[in-house]
Amino acid sequence: MRDVTPEKAKAYWRATSRLMWVMLAMWFVASFVIHLFAPSLNSIRIIGFPLGFYMAAQGSLIIFVVMLFWFARRQNRIDEEYDVAED
Amino acid sequence: MSTKGDFISNLGKIYGFYTGGFAAFVVLLAVLEQVGVPNRVIGYLFLFLTLGVYAFIGVISRTAQLSEYYVAGRRVPAFYNGMATGSDWMSAASFIGMAGTLYLLGYDGLAFVLGWTGGYVLVAILLAPYLRKFGQYTVPDFLGARYGGNFPRFLGVIVLITASFVYVVAQIVGVGIIASRFLGISFEVAVFVGLAGILVCSMLGGMRAVTWTQVAQYIILIIAYLIPVVLLSAKVTGVPIPQLMYGEVLDKITTLENQLGVVKHHVAPFVDAKGAYSWNAAINYFALIFCLMVGTASLPHILMRYFTTPSVRDARQSVAWSLFFIFLLYFTAPAYAAFAKLEVYQNVIGQSISSLPGWVQAWAQVGLVTIKDANTDGILQVAEFTIDPDAIVLATPEIAGLPYVIAGLVAAGGLAAALSTADGLLLAIANALSHDVYYRMIDPKADTRRRLITARVLLIGVALVAAWVAGSIGGSILFLVAWAFSIAAAGLFAPLVMGIWYKKTTDAAACWGIIVGFTITFGYLIWTEFYGPGFVEFWNSVLGSGAADIVKARGRDVARLWGINNISGAIFGVPAAFLVIYVVSQFTRQPSQEMQDFIDSIRVPRGDVRLAGGPATE
Numbered sequence: 001m002r003d004v005t006p007e008k009a010k011a012y013w014r015a016t017s018r019l020m021w022v023m024l025a026m027w028f029v030a031s032f033v034i035h036l037f038a039p040s041l042n043s044i045r046i047i048g049f050p051l052g053f054y055m056a057a058q059g060s061l062i063i064f065v066v067m068l069f070w071f072a073r074r075q076n077r078i079d080e081e082y083d084v085a086e087d
Numbered sequence: 088m089s090t091k092g093d094f095i096s097n098l099g100k101i102y103g104f105y106t107g108g109f110a111a112f113v114v115l116l117a118v119l120e121q122v123g124v125p126n127r128v129i130g131y132l133f134l135f136l137t138l139g140v141y142a143f144i145g146v147i148s149r150t151a152q153l154s155e156y157y158v159a160g161r162r163v164p165a166f167y168n169g170m171a172t173g174s175d176w177m178s179a180a181s182f183i184g185m186a187g188t189l190y191l192l193g194y195d196g197l198a199f200v201l202g203w204t205g206g207y208v209l210v211a212i213l214l215a216p217y218l219r220k221f222g223q224y225t226v227p228d229f230l231g232a233r234y235g236g237n238f239p240r241f242l243g244v245i246v247l248i249t250a251s252f253v254y255v256v257a258q259i260v261g262v263g264i265i266a267s268r269f270l271g272i273s274f275e276v277a278v279f280v281g282l283a284g285i286l287v288c289s290m291l292g293g294m295r296a297v298t299w300t301q302v303a304q305y306i307i308l309i310i311a312y313l314i315p316v317v318l319l320s321a322k323v324t325g326v327p328i329p330q331l332m333y334g335e336v337l338d339k340i341t342t343l344e345n346q347l348g349v350v351k352h353h354v355a356p357f358v359d360a361k362g363a364y365s366w367n368a369a370i371n372y373f374a375l376i377f378c379l380m381v382g383t384a385s386l387p388h389i390l391m392r393y394f395t396t397p398s399v400r401d402a403r404q405s406v407a408w409s410l411f412f413i414f415l416l417y418f419t420a421p422a423y424a425a426f427a428k429l430e431v432y433q434n435v436i437g438q439s440i441s442s443l444p445g446w447v448q449a450w451a452q453v454g455l456v457t458i459k460d461a462n463t464d465g466i467l468q469v470a471e472f473t474i475d476p477d478a479i480v481l482a483t484p485e486i487a488g489l490p491y492v493i494a495g496l497v498a499a500g501g502l503a504a505a506l507s508t509a510d511g512l513l514l515a516i517a518n519a520l521s522h523d524v525y526y527r528m529i530d531p532k533a534d535t536r537r538r539l540i541t542a543r544v545l546l547i548g549v550a551l552v553a554a555w556v557a558g559s560i561g562g563s564i565l566f567l568v569a570w571a572f573s574i575a576a577a578g579l580f581a582p583l584v585m586g587i588w589y590k591k592t593t594d595a596a597a598c599w600g601i602i603v604g605f606t607i608t609f610g611y612l613i614w615t616e617f618y619g620p621g622f623v624e625f626w627n628s629v630l631g632s633g634a635a636d637i638v639k640a641r642g643r644d645v646a647r648l649w650g651i652n653n654i655s656g657a658i659f660g661v662p663a664a665f666l667v668i669y670v671v672s673q674f675t676r677q678p679s680q681e682m683q684d685f686i687d688s689i690r691v692p693r694g695d696v697r698l699a700g701g702p703a704t705e
């Protein structure tokens with residue numbers, strides 16, 4: 001098994017942390033920020049739904065699911081890039 | 088299952104066959120119903136056959152190995168672990184209660200839909216991969232290894248048990264309600280039937296048995312949840328995709344609300360009873376979302392599911408699958424609420440009381456629907472009609488005019504939801520007691536046989552206590568379930584996250600963080616709920632009058648600080664725990680080099696975990 005050197009581990013952790021912060025920011029927007037505007041968004045219609053209602057009932061949920069599959073792929077790529085993936 | 092390798096590689100075939108068998112069974116019962124077999128018999132067949140299948144899986148998954156008992160041998164593929172987590176997560180409250188809550192609260196109820204899904208993002212990015220790499224048996228294990236000993240481990244166990252115990256009692260109450268309603272047996276007897284169903288799944292095979300029954304339970308619960316509302320959507324709108332079609336239903340609801348003079352619209356965000364924008368409603372909406380999300384990421388029965396995947400990579404993938412399987416139910420729940428509301432506004436309100444639809448009369452008989460002709464005009468007005476939240480999902484088959492077999496299917500789904508969550512919670516509590524308290528703190532020299540016997544004795548013990556509590560005080564403590572999220576969030580989230588992401592977190596800081604977060608939140612909950620007037624008097628004298636006030640809830644004077652309902656108590660405890668951990672870490676001795684090496688080793692997927700001090704357990 002190839003060893004993980006401290007330098008490599010450090011660089012890997014920096015890339016991983018960056019991805020974590022990006023995900024956390026998207027999570028914050030989808031969980032809170034969008035819904036602050038729900039009363040005004042409700043005047044827009046999307047496939048028959050008032051948009052504010054739609055975002056809380058479906059939109060944000062779809063964002064969460066897609067985000068997590070994207071995150072799993074992205075983090076796998078980082079693992080390979082820094083050569084720290086499991087053998 | 089001696090040929091475990093074969094079992095894992097054939098999972099698709101096995102569960103495919105199982106799903107087909109279940110569908111054939113439902114069709115068979117539908118035929119039996121048509122030839123005149125009574126409803127009561129159909130109900131019995133449904134509940135006992137599904138219980139029999141779970142018991143069968145539980146028995147063939149028995150094991151005498153510790154790693155099988157505690158973490159299912161770490162061989163559960165990401166996809167199936169996702170399904171198992173889905174049913175572990177979705178309780179009787181999600182299955183039966185959620186749609187009803189959305190019916191009653193409209194937009195503001197969506198805080199539950201958001202809160203109970205978005206938390207998985209936090210699980211995936213902050214915790215699951217690292218706990219999997221750490222690779223031991225329980226969540227308190229991590230606290231013990233990271234914060235140097237049995238004291239933080241013990242604090243973790245206390246938070247875990249406080250949060251999980253009430254939750255498991257609620258599931259047993261749920262099993263009792265469903266079983267007594269559909270089998271016509273008394274609640275107390277039904278509780279012990281449910282208890283047997285729970286124990287037979289978990290006792291012999293621990294996590295391994297619970298995992299494979301939870302997958303089976305997920306399949307039944309999702310089929311049972313989707314079928315009634317799909318058929319109802321086809322009947323009302325002509326298209327069998329309720330999740331897309333309830334947009335137009337919402338439109339019709341708004342029109343009807345205007346005609347009927349309902350001022351609090353179903354789709355209107357953050358409004359009070361008069362329909363005016365309410366700042367307080369908005370604050371509570373976001374506070375609740377925050378607490379439910381952070382609570383999701385702290386509940387040990389969920390986190391421990393990610394100990395069971397074969398690799399770190401699979402743990403991440405598995406969180407994504409978990410959320411997908413949970414999403415299937417949660418994005419359907421608002422459709423249930425909308426279709427039920429349309430039915431009520433269109434075909435119930437404004438009708439002559441003597442000619443109400445059949446489903447209203449049926450559920451009025453069991454007390455879930457109340458009709459009171461206050462102005463004695465013989466016509467039903469909005470204010471004269473109340474419906475229990477539980478009735479929304481249960482009544483949908485009848486609203487859609489479906490045969491009884493579908494109602495039986497829904498009962499089997501609700502039972503699967505309650506049993507699977509109860510299994511997971513019970514195992515989390517019993518494992519904390521048998522592994523963390525007994526093996527790690529009392530008798531570290533115990534051999535495998537002794538540890539497994541202890542684990543099973545404790546499992547039965549906890550189950551009996553939970554069933555006894557459920558049977559004797561029953562439904563009156565159901566509101567406590569919502570507290571579990573705030574308690575777990577305040578006590579566990581900060582020490583777990585900081586332990587991985589902030590290397591300088593010291594042992595003392597983490598212990599203080601747990602104590603302060605847990606005490607503030609648990610204290611807030613108890614104080615506001617049971618000693619409301621005293622709470623208001625105290626805080627108004629400290630912070631100036633108007634800081635705290637009283638709301639009527641659950642027949643009590645419940646206090647709140649700055650308008651925050653006590654269900655969101657973690658809004659105070661979580662930030663306090665983070666702050667305490669950060670500040671105390673600055674003033675206490677830095678973690679040793681050994682400890683920093685340990686943190687480095689769990690951050691990287693490859694390589695061994697380098698435990699600081701103390702030997703690793705198997």
